[in-house]
Amino acid sequence: MSREPAVTARPTPAVLARVDVAPDAIHTAAPTLRIHQLTASYGERVAVRDVSLECAPGRVTAIIGPSGCGKSSLLRCVNRLHESVVDARVSGAVHLDGRDVYAHDVDPVEIRRRIGFVSQRPTPFPMMSIRDNVVAGLRAATPRLDARALDACVERTLRRVGLWDEVARRLDDDPASLSGGQQQRLCLARALAPEPRLLLLDEPTASLDPLSTQRVEELVYTLRGDVTVLIVTHNLQQAARVSDTTAFMLDGELIEAARTRALFTTPADARTEAYITGRFG
Numbered sequence: 001m002s003r004e005p006a007v008t009a010r011p012t013p014a015v016l017a018r019v020d021v022a023p024d025a026i027h028t029a030a031p032t033l034r035i036h037q038l039t040a041s042y043g044e045r046v047a048v049r050d051v052s053l054e055c056a057p058g059r060v061t062a063i064i065g066p067s068g069c070g071k072s073s074l075l076r077c078v079n080r081l082h083e084s085v086v087d088a089r090v091s092g093a094v095h096l097d098g099r100d101v102y103a104h105d106v107d108p109v110e111i112r113r114r115i116g117f118v119s120q121r122p123t124p125f126p127m128m129s130i131r132d133n134v135v136a137g138l139r140a141a142t143p144r145l146d147a148r149a150l151d152a153c154v155e156r157t158l159r160r161v162g163l164w165d166e167v168a169r170r171l172d173d174d175p176a177s178l179s180g181g182q183q184q185r186l187c188l189a190r191a192l193a194p195e196p197r198l199l200l201l202d203e204p205t206a207s208l209d210p211l212s213t214q215r216v217e218e219l220v221y222t223l224r225g226d227v228t229v230l231i232v233t234h235n236l237q238q239a240a241r242v243s244d245t246t247a248f249m250l251d252g253e254l255i256e257a258a259r260t261r262a263l264f265t266t267p268a269d270a271r272t273e274a275y276i277t278g279r280f281g
């Protein structure tokens with residue numbers, strides 16, 4: 001009798017090394033993200049130039065490219081954080097399941113609340129305990145949750161990001177007392193707690209040790225199917241391990257986006273090949 005292979009929540013390294021499922025092969029409540037001809041600037045400096053990119057629902061899209069090429073700026077356009085910078089401008093469109101987040105009747109605060117976001121530098125909320133940081137977004141989204149539900153969420157989410165054992169006895173402390181890597185995982189927990197359907201991660205493992213990095217990569221893997229993830233990373237192996245699609249940016253432009261395995265094995269553009277083989281950046 002033949003048996004289906006067991007589906008495990010924890011992917012083996014072999015699975016992590018090669019995620020290769022047709023982007024349109026799943027049914028999910030996660031949104032399709034379509035970035036259309038997006039240009040973003042700070043005063044006269046153009047940081048993102050005419051970028052169009054589609055992120056399949058429930059799939060992981062990685063953005064790679066050298067420092068200063070516009071990765072963070074692009075991410076911050078998706079949740080409308082870019083426009084909070086003085087003199088910043090943005091044109092083009094960002095559609096979430098067909099709805100333009102830049103439409104006149106859309107409230108940017110609501111967009112930022114709905115989209116999970118972990119910024120490049122950890123930004124725990126000051127004047128707020130570790131516990132309150134974890135549930136800050138959840139409280140805003142679901143104000144009537146009782147203390148027991150909030151406590152359960154705090155433990156569950158901190159366990160997901162591998163931080164529970166380190167902070168369980170100091171939940172009322174100031175997050176400034178945490179290390180950089182701990183703060184980064186706290187911010188990831190804060191983004192995950194409201195269970196967003198779209199998650200933007202800007203170098204989420206930049207200050208993590210190898211074990212914590214692996215845990216976050218596995219977490220990203222387990223989100224696949226339920227959450228559309230856009231992750232910026234300088235770690236090419238990480239992009240290869242966790243993403244379905246990889247997009248390469250250079251000088252504000254999107255050079256190419258392709259299925260991850262194809263981009264790393266047979267890039268279409270010579271500049272992509274030069275980057276992934278370490279010839280620049």
Ligand SMILES: Nc1ncnc2c1ncn2[C@@H]1O[C@H](COP(=O)(O)OP(=O)(O)OP(=O)(O)O)[C@@H](O)[C@H]1O
Binds near residue numbers: 045069072074
């Ligand atoms: N707040 C800002 N004001 C002015 N210019 C900015 C601002 N933030 C970014 N820039 C500029 O926009 C360009 C793109 O920056 P961005 O942070 O998006 O790059 P990045 O690809 O994320 O780089 P890194 O890999 O170093 O994080 C750079 O030239 C940068 O100097």
Ligand SMILES: [Mg+2]
Binds near residue numbers: 073202
């Ligand atoms: Mg950046």
